[in-house]
Structures are given as structure tokens and as C-alpha cells.
Amino acid sequence: MSKIKITETVLRDAHQSLLATRMTTDEMLPIAEKLDEVGFFSLEAWGGATFDACMRFLNEDPWERLRLLKKAIKKTPLQMLLRGQNLLGYKHYPDDVVNEFIIKSVENGIDIIRVFDALNDVRNLQVPIKSAKSAGAHVQAAIVYTVSPVHNTDHYLKVAKSLQDMGVDSICIKDMSGILSPYAAYDLIKSLKRALYTPIQLHSHYTAGLASMTYLKAIEAGVDGVDTAISSLALGTSQPATESIVAALKDTEYDTGLDLKLLAEIAQYFNVVKQNHKNDSDMSLLMSVDVKALESQIPGGMLSNLVSQLKQQNALNKYQDVLKEVPRVREDLGYPPLVTPMSQMVGTQAVLNVITGERYKIVPKEIKDYVKGLYGMPPAPISDSIREKIIGDEEIISNRPADLLSPQLDEFKNEIKEFIEQDEDVLSYALFPQVARRFFEYRQAKKYKIDSTLLNIEERVHPI
Amino acid sequence: MSKIKITETVLRDAHQSLLATRMTTDEMLPIAEKLDEVGFFSLEAWGGATFDACMRFLNEDPWERLRLLKKAIKKTPLQMLLRGQNLLGYKHYPDDVVNEFIIKSVENGIDIIRVFDALNDVRNLQVPIKSAKSAGAHVQAAIVYTVSPVHNTDHYLKVAKSLQDMGVDSICIKDMSGILSPYAAYDLIKSLKRALYTPIQLHSHYTAGLASMTYLKAIEAGVDGVDTAISSLALGTSQPATESIVAALKDTEYDTGLDLKLLAEIAQYFNVVKQNHKNDSDMSLLMSVDVKALESQIPGGMLSNLVSQLKQQNALNKYQDVLKEVPRVREDLGYPPLVTPMSQMVGTQAVLNVITGERYKIVPKEIKDYVKGLYGMPPAPISDSIREKIIGDEEIISNRPADLLSPQLDEFKNEIKEFIEQDEDVLSYALFPQVARRFFEYRQAKKYKIDSTLLNIEERVHPI
Ligand SMILES: [Co+2]
Numbered sequence: 001m002s003k004i005k006i007t008e009t010v011l012r013d014a015h016q017s018l019l020a021t022r023m024t025t026d027e028m029l030p031i032a033e034k035l036d037e038v039g040f041f042s043l044e045a046w047g048g049a050t051f052d053a054c055m056r057f058l059n060e061d062p063w064e065r066l067r068l069l070k071k072a073i074k075k076t077p078l079q080m081l082l083r084g085q086n087l088l089g090y091k092h093y094p095d096d097v098v099n100e101f102i103i104k105s106v107e108n109g110i111d112i113i114r115v116f117d118a119l120n121d122v123r124n125l126q127v128p129i130k131s132a133k134s135a136g137a138h139v140q141a142a143i144v145y146t147v148s149p150v151h152n153t154d155h156y157l158k159v160a161k162s163l164q165d166m167g168v169d170s171i172c173i174k175d176m177s178g179i180l181s182p183y184a185a186y187d188l189i190k191s192l193k194r195a196l197y198t199p200i201q202l203h204s205h206y207t208a209g210l211a212s213m214t215y216l217k218a219i220e221a222g223v224d225g226v227d228t229a230i231s232s233l234a235l236g237t238s239q240p241a242t243e244s245i246v247a248a249l250k251d252t253e254y255d256t257g258l259d260l261k262l263l264a265e266i267a268q269y270f271n272v273v274k275q276n277h278k279n280d281s282d283m284s285l286l287m288s289v290d291v292k293a294l295e296s297q298i299p300g301g302m303l304s305n306l307v308s309q310l311k312q313q314n315a316l317n318k319y320q321d322v323l324k325e326v327p328r329v330r331e332d333l334g335y336p337p338l339v340t341p342m343s344q345m346v347g348t349q350a351v352l353n354v355i356t357g358e359r360y361k362i363v364p365k366e367i368k369d370y371v372k373g374l375y376g377m378p379p380a381p382i383s384d385s386i387r388e389k390i391i392g393d394e395e396i397i398s399n400r401p402a403d404l405l406s407p408q409l410d411e412f413k414n415e416i417k418e419f420i421e422q423d424e425d426v427l428s429y430a431l432f433p434q435v436a437r438r439f440f441e442y443r444q445a446k447k448y449k450i451d452s453t454l455l456n457i458e459e460r461v462h463p464i
Numbered sequence: 465m466s467k468i469k470i471t472e473t474v475l476r477d478a479h480q481s482l483l484a485t486r487m488t489t490d491e492m493l494p495i496a497e498k499l500d501e502v503g504f505f506s507l508e509a510w511g512g513a514t515f516d517a518c519m520r521f522l523n524e525d526p527w528e529r530l531r532l533l534k535k536a537i538k539k540t541p542l543q544m545l546l547r548g549q550n551l552l553g554y555k556h557y558p559d560d561v562v563n564e565f566i567i568k569s570v571e572n573g574i575d576i577i578r579v580f581d582a583l584n585d586v587r588n589l590q591v592p593i594k595s596a597k598s599a600g601a602h603v604q605a606a607i608v609y610t611v612s613p614v615h616n617t618d619h620y621l622k623v624a625k626s627l628q629d630m631g632v633d634s635i636c637i638k639d640m641s642g643i644l645s646p647y648a649a650y651d652l653i654k655s656l657k658r659a660l661y662t663p664i665q666l667h668s669h670y671t672a673g674l675a676s677m678t679y680l681k682a683i684e685a686g687v688d689g690v691d692t693a694i695s696s697l698a699l700g701t702s703q704p705a706t707e708s709i710v711a712a713l714k715d716t717e718y719d720t721g722l723d724l725k726l727l728a729e730i731a732q733y734f735n736v737v738k739q740n741h742k743n744d745s746d747m748s749l750l751m752s753v754d755v756k757a758l759e760s761q762i763p764g765g766m767l768s769n770l771v772s773q774l775k776q777q778n779a780l781n782k783y784q785d786v787l788k789e790v791p792r793v794r795e796d797l798g799y800p801p802l803v804t805p806m807s808q809m810v811g812t813q814a815v816l817n818v819i820t821g822e823r824y825k826i827v828p829k830e831i832k833d834y835v836k837g838l839y840g841m842p843p844a845p846i847s848d849s850i851r852e853k854i855i856g857d858e859e860i861i862s863n864r865p866a867d868l869l870s871p872q873l874d875e876f877k878n879e880i881k882e883f884i885e886q887d888e889d890v891l892s893y894a895l896f897p898q899v900a901r902r903f904f905e906y907r908q909a910k911k912y913k914i915d916s917t918l919l920n921i922e923e924r925v926h927p928i
């Protein structure tokens with residue numbers, strides 16, 4: 001039995017989960033070398049929501065952050081999270097943008113790219129995987145974990161085998177809602193390990209208080225690595241604490257070999273960082289154990305969205321009806337995992353169904369596009385009656401959604417040319433046009449000192 | 465495999481651990497019937513530090529709390545924690561006081577008495593166990609868990625067998641520092657289950673982030689029950705969350721059968737209670753995962769004591785020396801578990817050894833008494849040289865410490881007779897003379913409205 005590999009998430013998922021993604025590069029660099037000393041399998045440090053947040057909230061260039069981290073972290077592979085053909089945005093991008101983004105990510109310092117598709121439609125991963133491999137990265141393909149009649153072991157095995165055939169270096173089970181229970185994890189990992197030769201990583205969240213138990217059973221089933229967060233930014237909606245997992249495995253056949261004293265120093269550092277951000281999020285809410293998602297299949301973030309939508313419609317009294325409608329809509333749509341963007345889409349449709357008093361009387365464009373196949377293949381087939389109600393006799397595409405998209409890189413380059421200081425700027429703009437433009441203006445202003453109001457600290461930290 | 469039994473600690477250990485034992489009876493009663501509906505094996509609701517805290521901080525009669533809880537909780541056994549011959553105090557009491565205290569506890573509503581001795585010296589449990597049995601209680605004897613060369617599986621087996629022979633109804637492994645790791649727990653429970661016919665309960669704390677994993681492995685090893693706390697008062701220095709353990713075991717052979725929806729309502733209630741007490745403790749400190757105790761064997765509470773002792777001596781620069789001295793003193797004294805009162809005693813001796821520059825130059829009376837055997841038998845023998853250094857050629861007692869104590873109940877009764885309103889008052893006074901007298905004065909004043917300043921709210925909540 002080889003040592004269990006630990007991926008430390010403090011620089012990405014942990015602060016995205018607990019500090020509203022507000023950790024700055026300046027807060028990361030002083031501890032970077034110590035993090036590098038620990039001997040983690042990898043440091044998840046980029047991608048996810050951090051790219052957007054860098055520019056939107058911190059007026060930081062995400063590419064510059066990556067370069068600075070790479071300079072300080074010489075031994076430990078740097079890992080990023082990529083939403084497949086969506087990159088770090090919320091829609092499908094053309095292949096030329098996807099390819100260029102991945103090349104630049106690797107060029108600037110990324111060693112491991114964890115890539116996933118919200119529907120586990122592997123066609124949406126073809127180009128990202130190919131680009132990442134030819135750029136020389138370790139490609140870790142992630143499979144979104146959810147619970148439904150079609151999301152059984154066979155589903156995960158089938159997806160995992162396809163990914164293995166596509167030549168990925170490792171596979172991750174991504175339990176973004178923290179609903180994977182210990183004994184379900186044991187069975188799932190056991191099946192995957194039996195069927196695959198590719199190493200398996202497990203990513204979960206402590207939301208329901210299950211994840212450390214789940215990791216333990218996954219480890220007994222043969223998982224190769226798990227994602228943890230240093231204790232001061234662990235638990236709640238973040239990962240299990242690194243030190244607890246290290247301590248639990250110490251002196252067993254699964255020993256991680258990591259040094260608890262070094263980890264304690266790092267925890268101490270991030271405890272101070274956490275204090276810096278105590279007003280950025282409702283920590284006591286985020287830290288509370290919440291098992292409701294286990295019963296309702298509705299993640300916490302989605303619940304608060306539903307409440308605010310109903311409030312806007314002055315229909316908060318319909319809340320219980322909407323809660324009952326969500327799983328029905330999900331079933332109608334072929335059980336998409338309730339993860340961005342599907343959670344928002346399913347929630348909105350449920351609210352509309354209840355408020356209008358007639359199911360699918362009003363259907364937003366995104367749901368129509370989804371039924372047309374423009375997000376990929378739904379996990380289960382959509383019935384003819386639901387399909388007809390939603391898109392009538394409009395055609396359904398059966399090819400890879402991005403096949404319909406023309407190259408766009410030159411167009412983006414042209415639109416933003418006055419601000420370009422590095423090739424990567426085009427990509428920042430392609431993903432977040434308004435946010436990137438605003439950041440470029442700030443950067444220019446700062447460089448040429450032409451408009452000091454743009455440097456106002458207040459606005460920098462709390463933009464509108 | 466029978467269902468795993470859950471003891472819910474929210475009314476005792478959870479708020480003692482997280483809310484400085486400040487939960488009031490008024491905060492307990494509105495949720496009591498719902499707690500009773502869940503189907504817990506037991507509700508830990510009395511004893512520990514709550515007795516002292518009732519009178520000292522809340523101006524409440526602990527006996528009246530017990531009676532009110534019993535009235536509202538009709539189905540679920542009420543459980544208390546008792547420190548053996550120390551009862552709920554910090555020294556040995558004569559047998560007549562111990563016997564009377566236990567009789568009154570059962571008379572007022574206690575069904576299960578969990579009783580332990582800090583040194584695992586079963587002689588200190590003889591009288592409490594006998595009294596509890598003849599009073600008709602379920603007697604659960606707890607064995608303190610610690611790590612040392614002599615605290616191996618043999619030690620725990622030997623103690624457990626003695627307790628079984630003494631006729632206890634169940635046995636608890638009490639990991640008050642949360643240092644029992646999952647695989648150590650598996651081995652320990654497995655050994656105990658093989659050797660004993662008595663049911664085994666596991667009590668741990670989430671301090672190091674291990675306890676939920678530890679419970680899972682203990683359950684696989686055959687443990688009969690575990691202690692958990694409802695999620696809003698779980699984790700940190702408290703127990704693992706009830707809902708997480710229930711969810712983890714759901715639909716497995718270990719299913720607890722408890723209803724997650726009912727638990728969610730209870731969690732919601734105690735979330736509000738927690739808010740009421742947000743100024744009573746440093747919650748963010750108590751909630752942080754702390755694995756330092758695993759390495760140093762020094763519990764967190766003890767560290768802050770050492771710091772404050774050194775500050776008083778203006779010798780904070782000796783802190784590292786003291787940290788090194790603590791395990792040496794513990795070794796010298798035969799590896800007492802670092803639990804009240806031994807943690808304070810060992811810590812003070814370590815500070816004295818460092819500050820005076822000569823080990824055991826100054827020795828407090830408590831340490832001398834300990835070496836003389838007045839606390840019970842040290843877990844390992846104390847060497848002749850250490851013994852001589854500490855007590856010279858003074859005699860060591862080899863009998864049960866309480867054998868030396870004469871009956872005292874009548875004396876206490878006499879001292880406090882002007883205030884007695886119920887037989888139980890004598891016991892309150894016997895355990896906490898100053899605190900009880902002050903409470904009796906308050907109670908009398910309130911009854912006869914003779915001195916309204918005593919009813920001042922400010923003082924009631926934050927006494928000096
Ligand atoms: Co995540």
C-alpha cells in the first residue's frame with residue numbers, strides 16, 4: 001500500500017468556500033515556501049472562482065498571481081480546477097479559446113489540470129483533455145457525484161472508463177455538495193479501483209459533516225489521494241482538515257508521511273488570514289453542519305437562491321411547493337447534477353412552474369437550450385411530452401455542443417486590443433468581458449496614474 | 465448487528481464544551497419533548513460541570529433543573545456524569561456523602577450514571593457503583609483514555625474486566641481530549657468486545673478533528689453506542705454532530721433509526737440558543753481543529769494555564785522549557801492521565817521545576833498527597849528516588865483513599881441548616897460550600913424579597 005496523496009486546497013477551494021474567494025496573492029506568498037516544504041501531492045491554487053474573483057474583487061491579474069505562486073512554489077505541483085469547455089466561465093467557449101487558455105495556464109505555471117463537465121458528458125472534455133495533454137500537464141478528469149436513479153455505480157464506471165480511454169493521468173470523484181456517505185464511497189471507490197488502472201482522487205466538502213469519514217472509507221477502498229484544507233480554513237463548506245486526516249492515518253499502512261508540526265505552523269498563518277476576512281462571509285453559517293441536502297437533494301446555496309427569487313415575486317408562501325417542485329423538474333430534465341449552472345436553471349424553472357400555476361408555461365432560454373442538447377447530453381433521456389412542452393418540435397443536436405461554435409479568439413483580441421499588455425489578457429477578456437475590461441482600465445490607470453479615483457481602496461475591496 | 469445507540473450530549477457536555485456551561489433550564493425545557501421523541505439511547509443532561517455552573521453562574525438549583533427535565537422527558541433515560549468518589553467536586557468525599565448524593569440523583573430523575581476515576585483506579589469507583597446499583601440506576605463505568613507506555617490495551621482490558629466484575633451495566637471509553645485515533649479505536653474496541661460481555665460506549669471530543677472517523681471505526685469494531693451532539697453545538701471541543709453520524713450510518717447494518725428531519729428541527733432550536741450565548745465563550749477558538757495535543761500530549765486547556773502561570777511569575781521566556789518538562793513530570797509521577805485535577809497538578813509542578821532551577825525543590829501539597837496515594841494508585845509505579853525527593857520517608861497508603869475519610873453528612877447538615885429547604889441542599893453545600901451558600905442566600909432573598917440588590921441581573925449572569 002503506497003502513501004495516501006494529499007492535495008491541499010487552501011489556496012483555491014478552501015477560501016472560495018469559506019472566504020468568498022477573497023484571499024489575495026499578498027496573503028498567499030508569505031506562506032508559499034512553507035507550503036512547498038510539506039510534500040503535498042499538489043497544491044490546488046488556481047481556477048474555479050478565483051480567476052473571476054481576482055479581477056472582480058481584488059483588482060489582481062490572475063495570471064500574475066499564478067506566476068508569482070510558481071516562482072515561490074518550486075517542488076509541489078500547482079493544480080487548477082477547470083470547468084471543461086466552460087473553462088472558468090458559465091457557457092461553452094469555442095475550441096480555439098479553450099486550447100489557448102489551457103496552453104497559457106500551463107505556460108504560466110500549472111502542472112495539474114482538474115477538469116470536469118457539469119453533466120459528466122465526456123464529449124465536453126475532449127478538447128480540454130487533448131489540449132492539456134499536449135501542453136504537458138498532468139490531466140485529472142473529475143466526475144461530478146450526485147444521487148439519482150441513473151447516477152449509480154454503472155454510470156460512474158462508464159464515465160471513468162471513457163476518461164481512462166481518453167488518456168487522462170488520474171480521475172477524481174468530485175462530491176461538491178458533500179453528500180457522498182462513507183459506505184457509498186467505499187463501494188464506489190472499490191468498483192472503480194477494480195475496473196481501472198488510473199489513480200483515483202476523492203474531492204468532497206464537509207458540509208454535512210460526512211467528508212472525513214467518507215475519506216477514511218475511500219482510503220480503505222484503495223483511493224490514491226484526497227483533497228483536504230489546512231485546519232484554519234477547513235470544515236463547514238470547505239474540505240476536511242488536513243491535519244486530522246494526516247493524524248488519523250499516521251502509523252498506519254496509509255500514512256501520508258506529512259509533518260504535523262509544519263502543518264501547525266501553516267494553520268497558524270492562515271488563522272490570521274481568516275481574521276483579515278471575517279467580514280467577507282457569514283462564517284458561522286458556512287461552518288454549520290447541514291445535512292438537509294442529504295434528504296432534499298437541494299444544496300444549501302440553491303435554497304437561498306430560491307428564497308430570494310420567491311421574495312422578489314412576493315410569493316414566499318409558495319416556498320414549500322417549490323421545494324417539492326425542484327426534484328420533479330430535475331427528474332423531468334433527466335436528473336442533471338444540481339451544480340452550476342444546472343442548479344440555478346432547475347431552481348428558476350421550479351419557481352416559474354409554481355408561480356404561474358402551470359408547469360412549463362414559461363421556460364427560460366437556458367432550459368430550452370439544455371433540452372436542445374446545447375449543454376451536452378442529459379444524464380437520463382427526457383420524455384417526449386416534457387420535450388414537446390419545452391421546445392415543441394425544435395431540433396435536438398446530437399453532436400458535441402462546441403462543434404457549433406466558430407473560433408472567436410481573433411474577435412476577442414480585436415475587441416480588447418487597446419488594453420493588451422500580455423497575450424493572456426485576451427483570455428481574461430474572453431471569459432469575463434465586463435470584469436476584465438474594468439480591471440484593465442484600473443491597471444492602466446494605475447500604471448499611468450491618470451485617474452486616482454479608480455485606485456480608491458473602498459471601491460477596490462467592495463466593487464459594485 | 466443491532467442498531468447503534470446514540471447518547472445526545474447537548475444538555476451537558478456540548479454546552480459545557482462550547483458555551484462555558486451556561487445553558488439555562490429555561491433554554492432546555494422548550495425543546496425537551498422534541499428531544500424525547502427522537503429515540504436516543506440516553507440524554508446526557510446533568511452532572512459534570514453543570515451542577516456547579518447552575519448555582520455559580522445561573523442562580524439555579526441543579527436539583528430543580530433535574531426534576532423539571534425529568535417531568536418533560538418521559539421516555540428517554542436521563543444520564544449524568546459523575547467523577548467517582550469526587551462526585552461533582554475536585555476532591556474525595558466520604559462514603560456517606562457519596563452514597564447520599566447518588567440516592568438523591570436517582571430519586572430526582574437520573575436513570576444512567578456514568579462514573580469515572582481520573583486515575584482509572586477502580587477502588588475509587590467501588591462505593592459509587594454500589595450506591596448507584598442499589599438505587600436502581602443503570603451504571604455505566606467510564607475508563608479514561610490517554611496515551612503512555614502503561615496505557616496500552618492490557619491496561620484498558622484489565623480495568624474493564626474489573627468493572628465488569630463489579631457488576632456495571634455498561635462500560636464507556638472516555639476520550640476527553642479527543643486523541644483516540646480511528647485505527648487505535650478499532651483495535652481497542654475489538655479487544656474489549658472480544659473479552660467482555662458488557663456493552664461498550666465510546667465518548668470522544670472533536671478537538672483534533674478525529675472523533676467522527678474514530679466513531680466509525682469503533683462502530684465497525686462492534687461498539688454498542690457513541691456520544692454525539694446536535695450539529696449546532698457539535699464539533700470543536702464538543703462531540704461529533706449527531707446528524708452526521710446518523711446520516712453516515714443510514715441504510716447500513718449500523719443504522720441508528722433516528723429521524724434526520726426531527727434532528728434538523730432540534731438543531732435549529734439550539735442554533736438560537738447558541739446565539740444567546742455568543743459572548744460566553746470564544747467560539748472561534750473552541751471550534752478550531754487542534755491536533756497539537758496529539759503530538760505534545762498536553763491538552764489545550766492546560767497550555768493556557770501554563771502560560772498564565774508563567775506570566776504571573778514574569779517567566780514567559782521559560783515556556784518552551786516548561787513544555788518539555790511536562791512529559792518528564794508526568795513520567796516521574798507514573799503517567800497520570802492529564803485530566804482534572806491531574807493536569808493542573810502536573811502543570812504546576814513542571815512550572816516550579818523550571819522556575820526554581822531544581823526539580824522538585826518545591827512541591828505543592830496536592831502532589832505530595834498524590835505520591836502518598838491519597839488520589840489512588842498511580843498508573844505506573846513511582847521510582848524510589850522521585851518518591852524520596854517528594855515525600856522523603858513519609859508513609860504511602862495502600863488502601864482505598866476514602867477509607868481514611870470519616871462520615872461528614874451530619875456535619876454539613878449542621879453547618880447549613882438555616883438555609884435547608886430540601887434534603888438535597890446539604891449535598892449542594894457539601895460539594896461547593898461557598899457557591900452553594902451564596903446561592904442559598906440569593907434564593908432566600910428572592911423568596912422573602914429582603915434584598916433586591918442580590919437579584920441584580922448583571923451580577924446574576926457575570927458573578928465575580
Ligand atoms: Co470543491
Ligand SMILES: [Co+2]
Nearest residue numbers: 477640667669
Ligand atoms: Co466529554
